[in-house]
Amino acid sequence: MRQLYHPVIHDASTPVESYWEATAGPPVEGWSPLAGDASCDVAIIGGGYTGLSAALHLARDHGVDVRVLEAGVPAWGASGRNGGFATRGSSKLSYQELLRRFGRDALRHFHATQVESSDLVAALAEEEGFEIDASPKGEVYVAHKPNRMAEMAAERDFQRDVLDQPSEVWSRAELAERAYAGPEAFGALYTPVGFGLHPLKYCRGLAGAAIRRGAVVHGHSKVLKWERQGSRHRLITAGGTVTAGHVIVATAGFTQEGLHPAFNGVLLPVLTNIVTTRPLTQAEREAQGWRTEMVISDSRNLLFYYRLLKDGRFMLGARGGLDASPDGAATMRRWMERRLGEMYPAWKGIETTHFWRGLTDLSADLLPHLGRLPDEPSVSYALAYHGNGVAMGTWAGRYLARDLVGRNDASGSSAPVIMSQPLRRFPMPGLRKAYLRAAYMWFEASDRFL
């Protein structure tokens, strides 16, 4: 079935030339392409945070015989190349909208799950003994226009009154004192939840831990066909087959249409892009008043996300773009370099060393989704983290693992109602890119003029 974007973005044989790839250290050992016919209890499609967390928890905590099938090398997808914000935000709907639709208890449960998910990331790295280059706790949400400061204050009050979640509003001067100053930074909301990390070190750490704990991981093993064999599933790759009693779908924005009918037309993959500079000197950082390694995003609908990296480079991320071709990538890179100079004038014209992009995924109801297919309970899935799957993908993988062995109730870890709604197909899925184009036009106008 035809994918929505240029094929280059789906080509898992092409390495991602990211800053993370250049600095992650040794690759994962102990995986191999699938060769021949194998069988197992649980087969997982997708070797990112969701699939690898599910594999690690199944193998380590429950002794389940599990195999992961990944089209590229482990961590090839969004999990190896994201901005490294282990923070909240896995629904595209605001907390206010979620409160209106689902009520206070459901929202509190969802929020608590998001907080728990970033704690889980830190705990797993600690338990399994791998490095993730964590940055200081908390996330900063910057008002890109003066009139967004009212939203910051309203959000702080909402978090305090509805969620018992403390947060602080920083004036423009306080933002300059604690983080940075810039012509598109008019103050901020600081929430002490989440942190930044090296996304590829984290994903490779998960993969290594899963393998050490007994999971079998097959890279370069794209599932090309999915058949039923009585009560079992048969997944076919170019090198062999895996027969399993249960399948977990953990393919997020790289989900291949046509593999299983339940996942056709239910996701809208969207491009998100990152550029990094050369290491900035102390004097250059001071010239821009930069004084934090905390993770930061802004109040735009088409948001920018940014952070200072461990070796002094600056990372700027931007959602958006509809053209995944190499030409589209070059245009996006030029635009981001220009915007970097506008938002941080002291760094205008600074050399950038890496640019890359990838797909993340939205659902039709703008909620993250996890669970089992109602008509086929031997298929589980966790998808649609809306560009915030570092922490939530990890949590969702553990949830699916515990669900399979009937341990969620015992651990007190139930799925938030907000994440357990049935998957919905987009109306006329062939028009998904047209919907996105219209949404981007509206976002750009409202970010600029409202």
Ligand SMILES: Cc1cc2nc3c(=O)[nH]c(=O)nc-3n(C[C@H](O)[C@H](O)[C@H](O)COP(=O)(O)OP(=O)(O)OC[C@H]3O[C@@H](n4cnc5c(N)ncnc54)[C@H](O)[C@@H]3O)c2cc1C
């Ligand atoms: C540039 C970028 C920046 C981002 N920044 C952040 C951020 O800062 N914080 C945050 O929380 N989130 C961020 N995200 C989103 C986040 O990375 C994802 O939500 C998360 O990684 C999803 O994890 P996953 O394991 O579910 O899917 P992925 O990591 O995307 O893995 C899915 C895997 O499935 C594989 N696959 C697909 N089809 C098949 C098949 N048929 N057979 C075998 N394998 C298959 C793919 O090769 C892929 O590796 C960003 C995403 C991108 C692209």
